[in-house]
Amino acid sequence: MRQLLAQSKNYKLFCAYEEAQLEGAHIDGHIIVGDFYGNVECACIDQNEKWCVTGGNGLIIYQLKAPFIEYRYNYKTEQWKELWRSDDDWYPEVIYQIEENIIRIVIDVFSKAKGVYDLNIETLELIKRV
Numbered sequence: 040m041r042q043l044l045a046q047s048k049n050y051k052l053f054c055a056y057e058e059a060q061l062e063g064a065h066i067d068g069h070i071i072v073g074d075f076y077g078n079v080e081c082a083c084i085d086q087n088e089k090w091c092v093t094g095g096n097g098l099i100i101y102q103l104k105a106p107f108i109e110y111r112y113n114y115k116t117e118q119w120k121e122l123w124r125s126d127d128d129w130y131p132e133v134i135y136q137i138e139e140n141i142i143r144i145v146i147d148v149f150s151k152a153k154g155v156y157d158l159n160i161e162t163l164e165l166i167k168r169v
Contacts, residue, residue: 044082045091050103052091054079059093059110061101071109072119073099083134083142090160092142094131097123100160122163128152143168 041053041060050063052072059073059082073079075095084091085103093099099110100120108118123129129152133145140160146152155169 044079044093045084047084047086047088049088050084050091052082052084052093054082057095059095059099061091061103061107064088065105066107070107072101073110074112081131081134083136085160086136087139092134092160094134094144097121097126097129098131098134098144098158120163122158123152126152 041055043051044054045052050061053060057075057077058071059079060069061072062069072091073093077095079093079095081094082091088103090103091101102118108116110119128150130147130150131144132147135143137143142158142160144156144158146154146156154167157166157168
């Protein structure tokens with residue numbers, strides 16, 4: 040069973056247990072844009088449809104450009120960036136876009152990293168707000 044996490048004009052992001060699945064423009068069926076230990080908790084699609092972000096045990100920033108490469112562990116590519124994947128304290132509960140290349144992330148209140156953060160998608164600069 041899949042749950043819709045985020046939607047834009049041309050794309051939809053779904054959670055299917057541990058996978059983040061993207062459907063939409065220039066994609067046959069769906070592709071996996073994230074794989075997490077446990078559920079995918081939250082997601083955001085850029086208002087200009089340049090990237091999407093999925094959160095679970097860490098974050099995956101995926102570039103929405105062809106060729107669409109399916110996400111896989113331990114694979115280096117410009118298609119995606121991973122943050123906090125091996126750190127048990129970084130479990131995003133909410134992700135939303137606040138500026139062109141900046142997202143706001145709410146981290147689980149029961150973790151050591153709890154708080155509200157702003158992350159620049161391009162530079163990966165992270166600022167704790169609360």
